[in-house]
Each structure stands twice: as C-alpha cells, then as structure tokens.
Amino acid sequence: MDELAQRSGVSVDTIRFYQKRRLLPPPVREGRVVWYGTGHADRLRRIQTLQREGFTLAVIRRLLDGDLRSTDASLAAAVSAAGTAEPGGEAPLDLDELAARSGVEPEIVSRLVDEGLLVPRAVGGEPRFTAADVEAVRAGRALVDAGLPVAELIDLAGAHHRATREVAEEAVALFDSFVRRPLAGAAMSDEERAELLVERFRAMLPAVTTLVAHHFRRVLLQAAEERLRPDGEPGGGG
Numbered sequence: 001m002d003e004l005a006q007r008s009g010v011s012v013d014t015i016r017f018y019q020k021r022r023l024l025p026p027p028v029r030e031g032r033v034v035w036y037g038t039g040h041a042d043r044l045r046r047i048q049t050l051q052r053e054g055f056t057l058a059v060i061r062r063l064l065d066g067d068l069r070s071t072d073a074s075l076a077a078a079v080s081a082a083g084t085a086e087p088g089g090e091a092p093l094d095l096d097e098l099a100a101r102s103g104v105e106p107e108i109v110s111r112l113v114d115e116g117l118l119v120p121r122a123v124g125g126e127p128r129f130t131a132a133d134v135e136a137v138r139a140g141r142a143l144v145d146a147g148l149p150v151a152e153l154i155d156l157a158g159a160h161h162r163a164t165r166e167v168a169e170e171a172v173a174l175f176d177s178f179v180r181r182p183l184a185g186a187a188m189s190d191e192e193r194a195e196l197l198v199e200r201f202r203a204m205l206p207a208v209t210t211l212v213a214h215h216f217r218r219v220l221l222q223a224a225e226e227r228l229r230p231d232g233e234p235g236g237g238g
Helices: 002-008 012-020 038-052 055-064 070-084 094-101 107-114 131-145 150-184 190-228
Strands: 028-030 034-037 122-123 126-130
Touching: 002 012, 002 038, 002 190, 012 038, 038 055, 055 070, 070 150, 070 190, 094 107, 094 131, 107 131, 131 150, 150 190
Parallel strands: none
Antiparallel strands: 028 034, 122 126
16 A cells, blocks of 8 residues: 555545545555555546546445436536636635634534534545635634624524425536436537537536525515514515
8 A cells, every 4th residue: 555655645544545445446465564556646646636526435336336417527527516616726725724714613623523514525535625715614604703693693503404405405406407308319429529518517517606696685685674674564566
C-alpha cells in the first residue's frame, strides 16, 4: 500500500478511504501480505481525474463500474460543478475554517451539519464548504443577534429543510420525467443528447432557484403582515 501511495501521489489514508467506499477492488493477499497491481494504480489515477472534472465519489464509483450512461455522467458532472462553483475560485473550507470565517462556534456549525441544514461537498473524501456556506452561517448568526433563540431557530430551519427536501425531490422527478427520459429516447447521438441535457439543466437551475426565493420572500412578508394585522381586520389588496 505504501508503494501504491507513492506511485499514485495519494496518501495511504486516502487509499483506505477509497477501499471503504468500494472505489478500489481488494488487493491480492498472500499470507499476511497484500499486493496491489497496475490496475489499482490506473484506477486511482482515473479517480483523481474524475474528481478534478467535478464528479462526486458516488458518481465516480458508478462510472468506474459501468453503471452510468455517458449522457448521465455529463449531467452528474454539471450537477456537481453547480454545487461547488464559487466566484473567485476560492479553496474549499473544512468545518473549523467555516466556523472561524463565519464567527460561529464549531459545535454549532457541526450541529447544523448533523441536522442537514448545512450540506457539505465531498472533496477528496472529506466534507468541505464554500464561501456560500460562510454567508449562510453568517445569516443565521444575524438572526440570533436580532433576538431569535438558537434552539428554536434550528428547529425552524429543520422544518424548512424537510419541506424543501420534499419539494426538491418532486422537482427532480419532474425533470427526470419530462426532460431526461424523453431525451434518452430521442433520435440523436450520445454527445448531442448529453450536451442538450446539460444545457437544459443549466437553464432550469437558476430559474427554479429564482422562483423559489421569490415565492418564499412574498409568502414570508404576507405572513408578517397578517401577524401585525389586528384581529378580525380583513386583508387589504394592492
């Protein structure tokens, strides 16, 4: 394993991690000694290349095992790139760095991750965060500074997360039913199909994000107005 790590330019811990994720096949065992071959080195290089192209480890495993069509692989890369893209190309942050930059205790940031309110991206098998996550945590801190208690705020965020997750899954199902599957049967080459699929995803993602943000803001303001209205007073138009 040490020789494989040296030749491949990765750490022994990374190799062990890839084995646990079933990205690398098991080595050949001779008594108490295990041996890795050129196939393992080639696979490690392929994993590194795919990671640089923006694929997650879960998608990489499916690609290496031949379980993912080329058109879906292109879409998976676009999805991963959309999740990691940051203006200025800043390096990803670990949890402690995120906590330091946002001014929030690491224990609270860790709880946000555990609750699913912060969703890290896997980089080299480790959870990493972006500048957008820093801004999100700072926004949460601003709410606490304004007087909202941390526990109740986390509970509210959890309820929002569960509702958002349900809507997001339905949105993905719509995309799958009315965009991805029809294109899979269209009379065109795999390259054309993959290009069109990625093009439609990139057009729809910002549109959906804008619609959701706009709607939530309007509903939030509507709820605030209703809360401030005296009991029994009808809502006004305009």
